Amino acid sequence: MSADPHLPIPGQARRVAVIGAGAAGLCAAKHLLSIGAEVTVYEMGSQVGGLWVYENDNGISAAYASLHLNSENRVTAYADFPFPADAPLYPDHKQVYSYLAAYAHFFGVMPHIRFGVKVQQVQAQGTQWRVTLADGSDKVFDAVVVGSGHQNRPAHPEWRSQFSGEYLHSHSYRVPEPFRDTRVLVVGVGNSAVDIAADICTITRSTVLSARSPVLVMPRMLFGVPTSRVLGRLEKPWMPWPLRRFMRQTLTRVVHGRMEQWGFVTPQTRTHPTSHPSLMAHFVWDRIRARPGIRNVKGLEVEFSDGHVEVFDTIIAGTGYHVDLPFLAPELKPLNGHQLDLFLRVVHPRHQGLYFIGMFNVAGGGNIRMMDDQAQWITELVAGTQVLPSEPRMRQVMAQEQDYLRRNYPQSARYALELDPAFYRQQLQRQRRAGQHKLQAAQS
Secondary structure, three states, X not given: OOOOOOOOOOOOOOEEEEEOOOHHHHHHHHHHHOOOOEEEEEEOOOOOOHHHOOOOOOOOOOOOOXXXXXXXXXHHOEOOEOOOOOOOOOOEHHHHHHHHHHHHHHOOOHHHEEEOOOEEEEEEEOOEEEEEEOOOOEEEEOEEEEOOOOOOEEOOOHHHHHEOOEEEEHHHOOOOHHHOOOEEEEEOOOHHHHHHHHHHOOOOOEEEEEOOOOOOEEOOEEXXXXXXXXXXXXXXXXXXXXXXXXXHHHHHHHHHOOHHHHOOOOOOOOOOOEEOOOHHHHHHOOOEEEXXXXXXXXXXXXXXXXXXXXXXXXXXXXXXXXXXOOOEOHHHOOEEOOEEOOEOOOEOOOOOOEEEOOOOEEOOOOHXXXXXXXXXXXXXXXXXXXXXXXXXXXXXXXXXXXXXXXXHOOOOHHHOOEXXXXXXXXXXXXXXXXXXXXXXXXXX
């Protein structure tokens, strides 16, 4: 295994600040170092790994004790750094942390990380960027890469204050023991919510999952291999979505039956994949029951949209997150509600030199591998071996992607950062070809 070949940088080495030493920040730093850039990584905590560090002292990790990867290790890993040969199909948080730490050491990223440092503000200064730290010190860079993640400010439901029992967001959940012999409602059917429900249901008095939206809980394994491998063989690029949906529903029904028999609603549009190795077995044992969305909350009573009322001691809200970029000056925040207005999820269309990495939820596949793709493109832009289109063209491409998402996914806050890997990679490759042609034309 070897580092990337060096790419030429016109003129002097570029100075680049990377915010965050999680999976996104590490691969951004690795690729940038490979072209000779002067890289400084700022990390609030005392170690690499970001959200994969259990009880991370950076204060913003949501890792719980039972956390595992939801995607198979071989499709999750960085392109040039596979998980160890003896790693399980779905590594736990300790194994992912060890993997990320090994990556940082192997590619020489560690000496460039400043630990225990909080970035207070990033400001544009002409064509450069001033990064101010919490201690008041500052430094000027040629580019800034934001890799701080988007799962650090929990989004709470409106009825939170109306519940008189114990309430917590899934971000604060760690272990099941505090919920022994209690009646627990877990709100949501995202991966964290179903993980938590399956985690606690063996010791609670009762566990209920509230599913406001339709969901297809796919089996994690089929025929002895990850379901994603089976789908990879069955599904072809030319297949229309209704056919793919039918295939996925059929495979799920063979293993789990109809979603309706367990209290869920089968989706008729694309939804973010949900799977768990033991969730449906807990339904069979009546350890978990499903209810629809919440209509009203009063005291300990929760009324669901079907009129059913039930009493709970605790509610755990798996209700997602708000994108939080507190260190960016207001004019630099690319926020449009829950959506990030970025060209190919990476480039601020009005402020070149400000890049973002990992600000997405991949609809199938591995987040880390997609971060690797983004980091490579960022590095090409910093190196000057890629150029960007005009702002109007960038906004045209951004509008095309949003139109694609509106046509294919539910219009809710949960899907604001949804990223279709096949569509996105096509867009990214198209732009990289166009950028190279534009650069060649300018040099001829």
